Amino acid sequence: MSDTTAPAAAPLLRMSGIRKTFGPVVALDGVDFTVAPRQVHGLLGGNGAGKTTLMNVLYGLYAPDAGTVEIEGRPVDIASPRDAIAAGVGMVHQTFLQVDVFTVAENVVLGTSTKGIDVVERLRELSDRFGLSVDPTARVADLPVGVRQRVEILKALYRGAKVLVLDEPTTNLTPQEVDDLFGSMRAIVDEGMSVVLITHKIRETMAVCDAMTIMRDGQWVATVDAAQTTADDLASRMVGSAADADDDTVKLALGEVEVGEATIDTPHATGTDAEDADAAEGLVVRGLTVQGPGGATGPALVDDVSITLRRGEILGIAGVAGNGQVELAEALTGCRSAAGSFVLDGTDLAGRSTADWLDAGVVYVPEDRQRDGILPGAGITENLVLGSHRRRARGGLINWGEARAEAVTAIEEFSVKTPSASTPCGQLSGGNIQRVILARAFAHQPKVLLLHNPTRGLDIASTAFVYDRVRRAASEGCVVIVISEDLDEVIALADRVSVVYSGRLVGDVARGATDPYELGRLMTGVGA
Structure with missing residues (x-):
């Protein structure tokens, strides 16, 4: 009997040395990323880690400053989503790209030739095969979020995806829909394709992924097999330095929901029963x-x-x-x-x-930070006085020296990362914008x-x-x-x-x- 072992299967996808900058910001710093055939590969990291940017490079939405992409061992030049689709890459974004008044079938075939194809029958076959449960004749506007996501997956499968990228797909799903999605992912892999799951939810990653790559601050941190790691290990790698890795932060990385104690022992009923x-x-x-x-x-x-x-x-x-x-x-x-x-x-x-x-x-922290929460072109100081400007005014004028001093204190208390209190809010990251909004809210x-x-x-x-x-x-x-x-x-x-x-x-x-x-x-x- 020979002592030699069979060589490992060649990667289905290999990205090497990917670098991407946006002005002075280095979003991706020489990242390597490899996905094996028939694999669900988790791509983990917090907001700003670079995971979605890396996949946007793969899908042709961003042009890399450096690096190469290979699919099935062949170099590919991806300059647009059309190139990516032709190379066998499909991507389901967090925001679905759909025409609401069109049917499922019309959305799926948009931009493709349907000559000689019974589209409805083809979609029913794909739907049954991968457990996606979608009516091809339904109008997209009438579908709930979970079903609309399945439409996007069907769109990628219909166009021949070999690598399917799902960007934070479970965020707005019910637990039942998450279970169904994971079942479909396994069915896709069983058919010879691979799935890249972009996520920050480690428990879900451990439940469905074969391997995981962790990114932080635009850099590759580690790639590990699911069978050779633990959720705690992944959380520690995601969080990074010990200074960031307090117990509650690690629990959030793990997706543990019972963080902190209840704030009140005997909550009242909703409705008309209260005294x-x-x-x-x-x-x-x-x-x-x-x-x-x-x-x-x-x-x-x-x-x-x-x-x-x-x-x-x-x-x-x-x-x-x-x-x-x-x-x-x-x-x-x-x-x-x-x-x-x-x-x-x-x-x-x-x-x-x-x-x-x-x-x-009564204070409101709105859903859309950029549109409803701030004045993007105004500085942090000006944004912090919104809502209190009438009370601050003396003779119709605001004491801006006092407002700036209070802004500096708020920036320190709420750990806002900014060059100064005069920095336009629109130039801050999403997390720092939210900290400014919270600082203003609690000042009330x-x-x-x-x-x-x-x-x-x-x-x-x-x-x-x-x-x-x-x-x-x-x-x-x-x-x-x-x-x-x-x-x-x-x-x-x-x-x-x-x-x-x-x-x-x-x-x-x-x-x-x-x-x-x-x-x-x-x-x-x-x-x-």
């Missing part, structure tokens, strides 16, 4: 309703929402995107007209001006703090910082409402969880009794 006396102690919302485009004759965007919260309580509101979260957040903070009552410490703010809501201590000494998707796009350290600040606010008696499409985040922060579905709040689950799968059922309307 009237509670109105003087916290927040009581009754019958909050936002009409849709059809007015009273059509479905409401926010449908008869009632909430009772005590001081120091954190309510988490989970839901699949597009179920009225934005309208609910704006109605709960006085930014959108709504029927119903909003009683804070015995005073009904419904119908009052935005200034009255701010003066009462909020009695009610509403945060919408507060850590979307943030790295692990910034996420841990946000969580700490939210819990600290609650411990000081602030009523906190966290609306998030990330179920893990809601469970991590909340004393109790409700689900928003079609503009209504359904279910009310106390901390410690949360079953992610049951919440997932409610998020998809089952039992709602």
